[in-house]
Amino acid sequence: MQKVRVGIIGAGRIGKIHVDNLLRLPQVEVAAVSDLFAGPELEAWAAERGIASVTKDSGEIIANPDIDAIFICSSTDTHVPLIQQAAAAGKHIFCEKPVSMDIKQTIEATQAVEEVGVKLQIGFNRRFDHNFKRIAEHVQGGTIGSTHIVKITSRDPNPPHKDYIRVSGGMFMDMMIHDFDMARFVSGSEIVEVYTQGAVLIDPAFSEYGDVDTAIVSLKFANGAIGVIDNSRQAVYGYDQRVEVFGSKGSVAVTNDYPNTAEISTAEAVYRDKPLHFFLERYQAAYVEETRMFIECIIYDKPVPVSGTDALGAERAALAAKLSLQLGRPVKTDEAVQLAEQHLHFA
DSSP, X not given: OOOEEEEEEOOSHHHHHHHHHHTTOTTEEEEEEEOTTOOHHHHHHHHHTTOOEEESOHHHHHHOTTOOEEEEOSOGGGHHHHHHHHHHTTOEEEEOSOXXXXXXXXXXXXXXXXXXXXXXXXXXXXXXXXXXXXXXHHHHTTTTOSEEEEEEEEEOSSOOOHHHHHHSOOHHHHTTHHHHHHHHHHHTSOEEEEEEEEEOOSOTHHHHTTOOSEEEEXXXXXTSOEEEEEEESOOTTSOEEEEEEEETTEEEEEOOOOSOOOOEEOSSOEEOOOOOSSHHHHTHHHHHHHHHHHHHHHHHTOOOXXXXXXXXXXXXXXXXXXXXXXXXXXXXXXXXXXXXXXXXOOO
């Protein structure tokens, strides 16, 4: 079968991860890479991988008639125009999360894709994690009965650099958005209301940009279930990723991944290794799997597993969480969207 020819827009850390994962797939050819800062170093990196074209102009990749699919791995503020341009050119699209910081723009991007009929998959890679997939399967299969409580813990090992905090979009759109998507994924239901408590307990730099580094968000789901997400920008023991769903017939939970399962018991203590250190190690296999499934959906013309609708669902919850923190009260996701549509901006 003819190979799927892919172009990569944005060759930072995540773009390079996707390239290496795509190159694992025999049915894929990575034909071109673009990056605003492309130079000799990127050209050498691409040449080592047999990538023929390196450019600073993403338009060259989108306009290339031989390219079937685009991976958008550039900064968030570029996502919507690139999705619109790629859709107009008839390219299938994989876009990193979030689609945008603005619900209206995200809606416009998804509409552009729907009008043309190309595929759009969003990079919520945690759905493809071997542990979290099992939770969703058991919930959907009825193993634990009807869902009552969803609990998600997500804590980074170290806070990001100040320069990143300034442009990240804040904890809810940058970090917790993965957990909003996970809550929707494992519950099988939409988030309809959130109530946020947040604080700056780790680094005063977060306050400078109106952000927090520690937060708890209570959730209400359309199916009647309730939930809670807790986030921290610094867990000194490593990358802390846990999920539990409790239901009418039981519960299903997963804890952290570790480098090994050895547990050492002595007269002094019982101990084991710390969790895997960060997302690159913890979700390495998930990144591979989301890439494989996107290419499979193109080849066999199947619906993508994480769509623009999923992006909107997570972004709606993130917007409501930010607004809830500022107003000090619960906020329904519909209310948050209405305020956004009225162009009321909450800095």
